Amino acid sequence: MPVSCPVSAPESAEAPTDLLRRRYGADQGSQTSDWNAVLETILSHRSIRTYLPKKVPESALQLIVAAAQSAPTSSSLQAWSVVAVEDADRKAKLAELASPNPQILSAPLFLVWLADLSRLRKIATDHGKSGEGLDYFESFLLGAIDAALAAQNALVALESLGLGSCYIGGIRNHPAAVGEVLGLPPETFAVFGMTVGYPDPSVETEIKPRLPQSLVLHREQYRASAREPELAVYDDTMRTFQAGQGMAVRGWTAVAANRIADAASLKGRHVLLDILRRMGFKTR
Template identity: 35%
Template sequence: MTHNDVPDLVPTNDPEPTSEVLSLLRERRSVRAFSGEPVPQEDLTQILLATRQAPTSINAEGLSLVVLRDRDRIQAVADIAGGQPQVAGAEVVVVFVVDFYRTDLAARKHQREQVVHRSAEGILVGAVDAGIALATFQTAAHSLGYATTAIGGVRNDPAALIELLGLPAHTFPVVASTLGVADRQKTPQVKPRVPLESYAMEERYDAQAVEHGAQVYDELLRDWWDAQGMTQMGTWSQDTSSMYSRYYFPTVAATMEAQGFRFLDGPEDAAPERPAAQD
């Protein structure tokens, strides 16, 4: 399918973006086909320097990046992610690694025993910080004209990725991003989103707005797929519920555990009182 003849944005009633940065963010899309044009090292360095300035919780710097340019190693990541051609075709793949190895060095320096990697809090911190860095990386890349896609598929076989990257204990490769020059013949339009009032709610969660928005979105996204010529795709609710009714990456907890992580609120033998579960 070719999209050079269609506009980037599907018309909506939303106000137009009021600055260039806002336009860049509003026109963001996941690009899965690359032209094969190179990414010069100077540009990559610029993108990485911008990414590094992203905030980390308590300024712990609990995150590291592994930057892959080697074709064979990028292919290996594509295989780990379940054979994704969108990964194999990228010039660069960056893996975002929750890094409590670095912070453990800090603990050892002061004769302390690090426990953050054994806490539910630590696992959330690591994943949130990885997401913050990934978005910063992608915005920096887009500002230089490059294209990206977030790759959650690295969690399909995280143990294999840990082996490939040589990751030590107390680290976990939580997400990745591709980087390359878009193949403009295969670049989709910007994907529609749920209505703003069902996404960003005022003062309190509004379950009715969420329900209404979900209904509207099923139709919006269906129309969008059809406009891209992807008539085989399901609706949002079909495709999302198909995936989310399965344990589709079934070694995440086990691999994190093998890396030393735990999902706890305190020392394991403390057996804290827990509120009754609703589910």
């Protein structure tokens, strides 16, 4: 399979301390004694929602998938697949099902990452086995985790090639309809989508600050304290970011609370388990 790719990696533009400061919205001291191009690519990540009308080369797609297949996979079961969508009509249908989501229309390539138990079911049948192990929730979870690990590898790879991307969780709003558009067999589920393309340089996108490490890094045992002062500081950091990006200035905690407020806030995904069963998953 030819994998030579004409896409060149972006040149380094920022010092490690600058990238860390932008990732957290504050200076992080001198935590940069170990640094390399991979870390630079990862810490430079930002969601890209506006793309140039330029096709993603087939060679780049092959490299992206090779990177995805280089991710860890539970028991080497490789319980995932990905559908590459470039057809405008098909993208339009998926965009409508995902909220709607216009960035799917503008992206030259839309990748839909699947938890795929159908391949394993066929393998079990071919070997005279029932494949009962696939009937438990653990197997669905395994497929979803495998898909997520593969997709994140793909994201780092495509960004290293100068491409941009954004995850689309809205693909789970209408999973059965998405399955019909993509011709998915039973026991195959679209976990999320991913727009891919060349970023439009006229649209500046800043690195979004994340929670401080003190809120996510636990040593030896989990600390249950809410750490309200640190969350308040992060709210201020996010308000500054939102204002700079022309977004609604709401901070972070209020947005997070609204996103999980009730069943309606899940945008139809509160019935996901029932839909999974209708799509062929046993999920005991």
